[in-house]
Amino acid sequence: MKIQRLTRNLTFWVLLAIVAGALLGHFRPALAVQMEPLGKRFIDVVKLFINPIIFLTITLGISTMGDLKKVGRIGGKALLYFEIVTTLALLIGVGVAALVRPGDGVSTGRLDTGKVGEFTKRATEFSWGHFLADNLTLQVLLVAIVLGIGLSKYAGRKPVIHFLKACSKYVFRGLHLVMLLAPIGAFGGMAFTIGKYGIATLLPLGKLMVTVYLTMGLFVFLVLGVILRYCRIGMWSFLKYIKAELLIVLGTSSSEAGLPGLMEKLEGMGCAQPVVGLVVPTGYSFNLDGTTIYLSLSTLFLAQVFHIELSGAQILTMMGILMVTSKGAAGVAGSGFVVLASTLTAMKVIPVEGLALLLGVDRFMSEARSITNFIGNGVATIFLAHTEDALDHEMAVEALGKRLRPLRFRRGLTSGEYLGEVAEKAAE
Template sequence: MRGAPGAAGRGAVARLPGRLAFLPLLLAIGAGLAFGLAAPAAAAHMHVLTEAFIRVLGWLMCPLIFCMLVDGAAALGRNRGLGRIGLAMLGYFGAMSLLSMVAGLLAGWVLEPGIGMASASAGGAALAQPGAGTGAGVVAGYALPHWMHLLPPLQANNLVVLALALPLGLVAGTRARTPFLGAVDRARNILLAAVRIVLWLSPLAAFGAMASAAARAGLASLLPLLRFIFAINLVSVLFVFVVYGGVARLIRLPLLRFIAFLRDELVLVAVTGASLAVLAPLSDKLERLGCPRRLTDIVLPFSYSLNLAGTYLYIAMALVFLAEASAVPLGWHELAVMLGVGLLSTKGAVGVAGSALATLATTAALLHVLPADSVAMLVAIDKTMKCRLLTNVLGHGLACIVLALRDGSLDRDALRSALAVRP
């Protein structure tokens, strides 16, 4: 609803934090790195800043996604023409999931990043030590404030939220405007404003994450994993430019300009390790690109659960890496089993800190071919896997543009205007 009153105001609000946050985020990264190297004992405690930021963000994002889904489902119920979006959306997400999983498995099989590594159990125990306790709320003797344990953390699966919100929205959409939908809309606006306020604290989260990482990560312990880090980043870049680039070419979208347009959101995701942190500003940016709000409110929440190409790439390559490091023989049959199990277990995995590792551990357990402790090998480097989150965010934005074009609601003039100038 590009002509709706206040739309320009919302865009301005979204642009202001992005512009002002870019430089502080970079300064926070540099300060965190220097502090971590100069005073590692003290810097190891700083991870609590990131932990608190993610916990508060998680408390806000769960109800925000619920409200967006209810509102979007109600629009589907009112306008049967929007039902076409659902089928196209599921088809597109399914194709991207399959492509990314296949690409990750084949890349790991060809590049063989885990060949020649030490025993998974021995290496895993050693490498897990620097990250011990991460995510449990206690870091190097420092604990989160007690009240924060009352806030629900971000979960690795939000399909329960989807299942609850969709029928409520569809039923409400079949009736005239109800007080329930009015309350949902007001709650959505309040939560969006709250998220933007929390995002002003992202430099503190970036400082804490970088200081803690610099204090904990020893080069000697990470050397055996550098090949895997290089491989997953290389494959992610290739996936973006080959697969996303192919889709962008089909819809006549300049991919490099699109990436530059989302640079503030990509930087924020890279330093916080939470792609949900950019849900609100990404929605505003997509509206400026010509995607109607009614469509992004439907597509984005589903995309954050079902369209995670970067996460699927990472999990697929990690499974092959762990199998090679554990000396488990891999052939076409084993790869096919990994593909099937991976496609099922990764659905609904949200791109936030720790979710990919949890999903990877679940997938490895379901396969019954990898040592139980092999996933611990990746704990020390899990937070460096920013490529998966960046790939996810680009995929979310591209999906909205593709589906808006498919729906016939994409404003091409707005798209050309937005990409012709600096956002």
């Protein structure tokens, strides 16, 4: 019976796919590189669901909330929270880089600057206008907020809300079917990464890799762990609850792949729908904790490689630049390198050519970035729901404590419908 339950578990198949992809990448790299479309296509299909889910979630949430002042208050608190936490992430990244000094002893003889010019060009072309124009998620969020406010004041809104709820049901049903293909996407993503770059690529910059992963782990369990503890929730319990989504993010190196599932899981543990709909998509663009840590570590790493001792004023300047440029990372292709290039260009102290050192290992570090960003947005949503009295703690205890059956991909039920069904059975 245990074996049958295991083979029906999506997490098991995703983990197995990641291991299989890594093995294929190591032993048959040429074949593994050809698996790249599997990971890319899976992410592309999941992306199709992100904006409809955001639109439906936030529109329904606001139109049924009634208190529009609360919507504005949640949005303002979310942006303040994002700024405070990403600043803490910056400070931790700078502190660890100064203490560990991962760039000491790294040779610049490995520089291959052929691709660096492309990132530098993109960095100089970046503007907030382009960011807003290219970031469809933010556009959908704004439209949903406006429509939700309009519906909340419209007397004949019931038929519209009924229609949107029906659409939501079918969107989630389609998402559940697509997520059954997650092992294939995870296999393709991991096989391509190991096959193209190889484990040997990590050795010259192994100290940087270890520093990045340890720093992000420190941030997750200390900073985010304390925030969750304030909400009376344990970090390990939360990570176990979203383990399937975490493995998908790990296998595909993309937080987008797990975003719809995270929103549903957060609702399933008692976070109010409007809070989830507002915070998660906004955080996807403005609450990039992992990206912020990576950028601060990488900047100081390159300074150490080129034996450049940054003064206190220069470090503060770097942090100020990163606090602005990192906010646009989600809207730019090759975001990590583009933002890093723009930071180095603005500082005019560290050679931009140093980015070539990071090209080979960036894919491996992107997994840590994506997972940290993903966890950070989940924690932000829980915190804001808790402070707004929009978190059902009894539901959270049930979901995280496993006294409630885990959310399954069955019959196209949304998390709210499934929990309602369980509540009805309990009442009987």
